[in-house]
Structure formats: C-alpha cells, structure tokens
Amino acid sequence: MKDNKSSYDSGIYDANITNVLPYYTEFHSQVIDVAKMISRGREKGIKWLDTGCGTGTLAARALAELPDTEITLCDPSEGMLKIAKEKLKGKNISFNNIASDALAYENEFDIVTAIQSHHYYDIETRSIAVKKCCRALKEEGIFMTFENIRMSTKESDAMALDRWGQFLLDHGWTPEKVKAHQARRGVEMFPITIEQHLEMIKNAGFRSVNILWASYMQAGFWAVK
Ligand SMILES: C[S@@+](CC[C@H](N)C(=O)[O-])C[C@H]1O[C@@H](n2cnc3c(N)ncnc32)[C@H](O)[C@@H]1O
Known part of the structure; x- marks a missing residue:
C-alpha cells in the first residue's frame, strides 16, 4: 500500500514526478517568481504555508532564493x-501532519500554496x-x-488526454501503464475545469482570482484575499 495519495511512494516520488507531470519544475518556478515579487521591499521575510507539501521540494527551492522566508x-x-524533513534538515521550518480541509490557521500567512494536492477531494x-487556505492568509x-484540470468538452478532454499519454510514452511508460494511470481520473482523483477552479476559489472568499499558468492537463491560479 502506498504511503500517500500521489502516484508514487514518498521514497521514489522525487525521482519519478517529472516523468508524470509535464512542466512540474515550472509550477514551482512560477510560484517562487510571485513570492519574490511579494517579498520585494519588505524588511522581514514573508510567512508562507505550503499545504500538501509532499517531499518539500518547493520549500527547498524557495528558501534557496528567499532565505528569510x-x-x-x-501534508496528511x-x-x-519524513522525506521533507530530511531534505530540509537544519532549516527553520514548522511541520504539520494535516490535510488542507483540517487546517486551523487564521490570518497568519502572506502566501498559501497548494500544489497538485487537492484533486483527491x-x-x-x-x-x-x-476556504481553509483563505482563512489562513492575512488580508x-x-x-x-496548481491543479489537474478537465477540458471544457468531452472531445477536447479526450484530445488532451491523448497528448498527455504521448508525454508519458516518451518518458518510458508502457501503453498499459499509461491506460491504468489515466483511468485514475474520476476514480482516485477528480479534475475540474479551469472555470470551476476560478469559481470555487472566488467562492472561498478571495476578491480577485486569476490564471497563473496552463498547459497539458494542469493549470495554476493566483488569488488575492
Ligand atoms: C502530487 S503530490 C504533490 C506534492 C508537492 N506539492 C509537490 O509539488 O511536489 C500530492 C501531495 O498531496 C498530498 N495530499 C493528499 N491529500 C491531501 C489533502 N487532503 N490535503 C493536503 N494534501 C494532500 C499527498 O500526501 C502528497 O504529498
């Protein structure tokens, strides 16, 4: 049995994730770029909550560029x-073994991120x-x-799935493995359209919701409380 809900056990996650998600590294680059913009001109480091942090790769990269953060x-x-703690040994980081719907923070953070961690809901x-992410943020x-997305029609969803399938084949997957992996959609993970994401984030209490990035079957969003 896997030790988390992603496609891989924690111990092999880092070695495999870039062969599953096209542009995975770019998701983190986009987020860090915005964080740098928010940090600019501040005397003190910003406070950042990453929920569904996985192995802590985003935090490691963020701290390399913004050491005062x-x-x-x-993560549930x-x-x-455990992997995140090993990766970030010696850094001043708080860890909390909790899922996003159980977060109890209020008005604490300048940034909250949830990267590929809510599609299991x-x-x-x-x-x-x-909503809990929104509540955790300061005004x-x-x-x-960043999240998996469903295309706006069945036809375009099938085309996007085909495109992603080719990416997986190009990264060493067998056709059988590709089929089994794609069959997780709607069973183990529940992608929604970009429009549904925008509406859900807006309804969570944000006054401005925007698209940060999109390609293949993933999209990034940024929202202001
Ligand atoms: C695909 S990994 C993404 C990890 C990390 N954010 C990254 O960028 O590599 C999905 C992560 O979401 C976590 N997760 C699963 N259910 C969750 C939930 N209800 N709330 C928060 N995180 C969850 C998993 O344990 C896993 O670490």
Whole structure:
C-alpha cells in the first residue's frame, strides 16, 4: 500500500514526478517568481504555508532564493513529511501532519500554496479546503494553487488526454501503464475545469482570482484575499 495519495511512494516520488507531470519544475518556478515579487521591499521575510507539501521540494527551492522566508509545511502523509524533513534538515521550518480541509490557521500567512494536492477531494471537501487556505492568509495575502484540470468538452478532454499519454510514452511508460494511470481520473482523483477552479476559489472568499499558468492537463491560479 502506498504511503500517500500521489502516484508514487514518498521514497521514489522525487525521482519519478517529472516523468508524470509535464512542466512540474515550472509550477514551482512560477510560484517562487510571485513570492519574490511579494517579498520585494519588505524588511522581514514573508510567512508562507505550503499545504500538501509532499517531499518539500518547493520549500527547498524557495528558501534557496528567499532565505528569510518563514515556512510551514503541511501534508496528511507521514511518509512525505519524513522525506521533507530530511531534505530540509537544519532549516527553520514548522511541520504539520494535516490535510488542507483540517487546517486551523487564521490570518497568519502572506502566501498559501497548494500544489497538485487537492484533486483527491470531492468538490464539496475541496471547496472547504480552499476556504481553509483563505482563512489562513492575512488580508491581501496571496493563494497560489496548481491543479489537474478537465477540458471544457468531452472531445477536447479526450484530445488532451491523448497528448498527455504521448508525454508519458516518451518518458518510458508502457501503453498499459499509461491506460491504468489515466483511468485514475474520476476514480482516485477528480479534475475540474479551469472555470470551476476560478469559481470555487472566488467562492472561498478571495476578491480577485486569476490564471497563473496552463498547459497539458494542469493549470495554476493566483488569488488575492
Ligand atoms: C502530487 S503530490 C504533490 C506534492 C508537492 N506539492 C509537490 O509539488 O511536489 C500530492 C501531495 O498531496 C498530498 N495530499 C493528499 N491529500 C491531501 C489533502 N487532503 N490535503 C493536503 N494534501 C494532500 C499527498 O500526501 C502528497 O504529498
């Protein structure tokens, strides 16, 4: 049995994730770029919560560029957190073994991020999770999330799935493995359209919701509380 809900056990996640998600590294680059913009001109480091942090790769990269940042990492998987703790040994980071819908922070953070961690939820619980992210932010704080998406029609969804399938084949997957992996959609993970994301984030209490990035079957969003 896997130690978390992603495609891979925590111990092999880092070695495999770039062969599953096209532009995975770019998701983190986009987020860090916005964080640098928010940090500019501040005397003190910003406070940043990353929920569904996985193995802590985003935090490690963020700290390399913004060393004064105060980071809190949350994830419901103990296995993922264990790897994150090893990766970030010696850094001043708080860890919390908790899922996003159970977050209890209020008005604490300048940035909250949730990168590829909410698609395991049904739509109602996902909305609660995003509301908890909003509540954790200070006024004018920024929420950034990257997520799997569903295309706007069945036809375009099938085309996008085909394109992603080719990416997986090009990265060493067998056709059988590709089919089994794609069959997780709607069963183990529940992608929604960009429009649904925008509406859900807006309804969570943000006054401005925007697209940060999109390609293949993933999109990034940024929202202001
Ligand atoms: C695909 S990984 C993404 C990890 C990391 N954010 C990254 O950028 O590599 C999905 C992560 O979401 C976590 N996760 C699963 N259910 C979650 C939930 N309800 N709330 C927060 N995180 C969750 C998993 O434990 C896993 O670490």
